[in-house]
């Protein structure tokens with residue numbers, strides 16, 4: 001029963017991956033634009049080579065990447081290379097592969113965006129749950145207020161504000177970048193602290209931007225749950241306030257939040273792209289942004305496909321996890 | 332015999348925007364071990380408030396404003412908050428009405444029994460706690476396997492049994508059951524009542540059974556208490572109450588019950604119960620009372636013993652000499 005469900009989910013996941021990859025294959029090919037021509041046209045105009053050579057270059061490029069083959073053959077080649085986890089080679093940063101580029105950017109995105117999304121989820125939901133809990137001390141319940149107020153401020157504005165005052169005027173923290181210019185990435189404590197120092201401002205902007213939302217939705221959930229019969233009966237059993245809070249109240253109020261959390265994780269790249277740009281962090285968002293800027297279509301489609309697959313995998317994970325959190329959900 | 336439960340002059344008010352509602356106004360009651368008392372009264376008369384006050388679970392805007400609840404030799408009203416937590420379930424247990432939703436949907440029945448025992452200093456080992464829980468399930472006619480099940484896997488009647496099993500885990504001296512069967516069909520109602528009856532006999536606990544179903548009451552309880560606007564109007568044995576009720580309100584209540592002779596005729600009580608915020612002067616029942624005399628408008632009748640083991644709050648009856 002259980003095994004069957006897992007297999008079913010994985011099959012569904014593969015279906016999503018196949019559909020996504022097929023769409024990313026066909027979009028550039030059915031569009032009237034020719035990214036290869038545009039890219040080399042750009043280079044030609046900037047004076048790299050004589051316009052006469054353009055056709056020859058495009059021709060040889062097409063040949064090299066199999067773009068002159070019949071469509072179905074291109075497709076099978078494409079699917080074959082995908083199966084080998086080969087997303088192709090960047091046009092702009094040749095000969096780097098898309099896989100390598102993603103590999104280089106991913107740690108920065110996970111380090112900042114994924115971490116802050118998780119932190120925001122934990123902080124926001126805990127605060128929201130406490131804010132709705134009548135037995136919590138007043139000061140603790142009000143702790144969430146500043147976050148709720150900050151909700152109205154777009155994270156970008158907050159980021160600019162932080163940059164201006166804390167980094168530019170007060171010079172407490174670096175203005176941007178992943179680490180200090182001149183240092184070479186290594187595994188020393190010194191380097192780790194340097195990286196951490198560079199992450200503080202963007203992390204603050206990210207967290208302040210999303211904690212408020214969690215607080216509000218969790219507080220709403222909490223108000224509903226605390227009136228449920230099972231919470232009242234738990235009190236009649238003589239359980240301590242902490243046990244009721246943890247096992248009866250929070251546990252149930254969190255259920256819908258888990259789905260929202262998966263969605264938030266899925267949106268990490270799109271919601272963090274501006275922050276990465278603003279702070280000059282070389283994450284997936286920056287990679288995508290640069291690829292769009294330089295019309296590097298192999299990288300664009302590679303990154304989009306990668307994000308799609310990551311989200312699909314996340315959803316499978318959540319779906320398999322959910323029955324463990326809520327036994328009422330089966331099959 | 333030392334009484335299992337003594338309630339003295341218990342007072343509870345709810346402070347609403349419209350003013351203070353005295354939901355419980357000077358309730359006195361004594362229950363012996365093993366005794367079953369049925370508590371009846373119109374909706375809003377304060378039955379649930381009394382149950383919650385006994386558990387010290389009145390929540391804002393409500394407040395217990397006076398009186399005491401004594402179980403055995405322990406006065407619950409003076410216990411510290413922490414000691415009261417321990418007293419719940421071990422001295423006095425509450426069986427809820429909403430059995431459908433009274434169990435945590437995301438954890439197993441067993442976990443919800445184990446945490447209840449663990450919250451009290453029983454000195455039991457983990458194994459003993461599990462064994463005790465399973466025995467408790469068995470005593471309410473459930474299988475031991477229910478321990479490992481989730482609430483959604485049980486029927487309404489089974490869930491109510493689980494609540495009873497939880498209620499008797501620590502062998503309390505007093506059990507309060509607030510309409511424990513009102514959400515169930517008649518057959519299941521009867522079965523659950525029989526189960527309550529059985530476990531209560533075994534424990535020798537006193538029980539207060541709150542309900543609207545007088546027929547079901549008549550079969551299961553020893554005494555009936557009639558409540559009106561937060562006051563006990565009459566407390567008598569089942570037999571006395573049904574054959575010769577004393578208090579005019581109790582008389583009306585009993586006579587409004589359907590029987591074969593007056594089939595098809597619904598005889599209610601004229602008028603409606605007054606709002607707690609605007610109670611009439613004197614006896615709160617006097618505007619609806621067919622036997623009201625002059626003093627009823629002025630003075631609140633004292634609640635007193637009018638015959639052997641019969642109590643009433645009515646000017647028509649003098650204190651037993």
Ligand SMILES: Nc1ncnc2c1ncn2[C@@H]1O[C@H](COP(=O)(O)OP(=O)(O)OP(=O)(O)O)[C@@H](O)[C@H]1O
Nearest residue numbers: 345347354373374375376377378379380381392607
């Ligand atoms: N939280 C509250 N806030 C304000 N008033 C309340 C509150 N709870 C109860 N009351 C009032 O107290 C009175 C007694 O209510 P209670 O629930 O004890 O009645 P009951 O006899 O149990 O009624 P039912 O048969 O419908 O269960 C009612 O008039 C009600 O309006």
Ligand SMILES: [Mg+2]
Nearest residue numbers: 378379380509
């Ligand atoms: Mg009630």
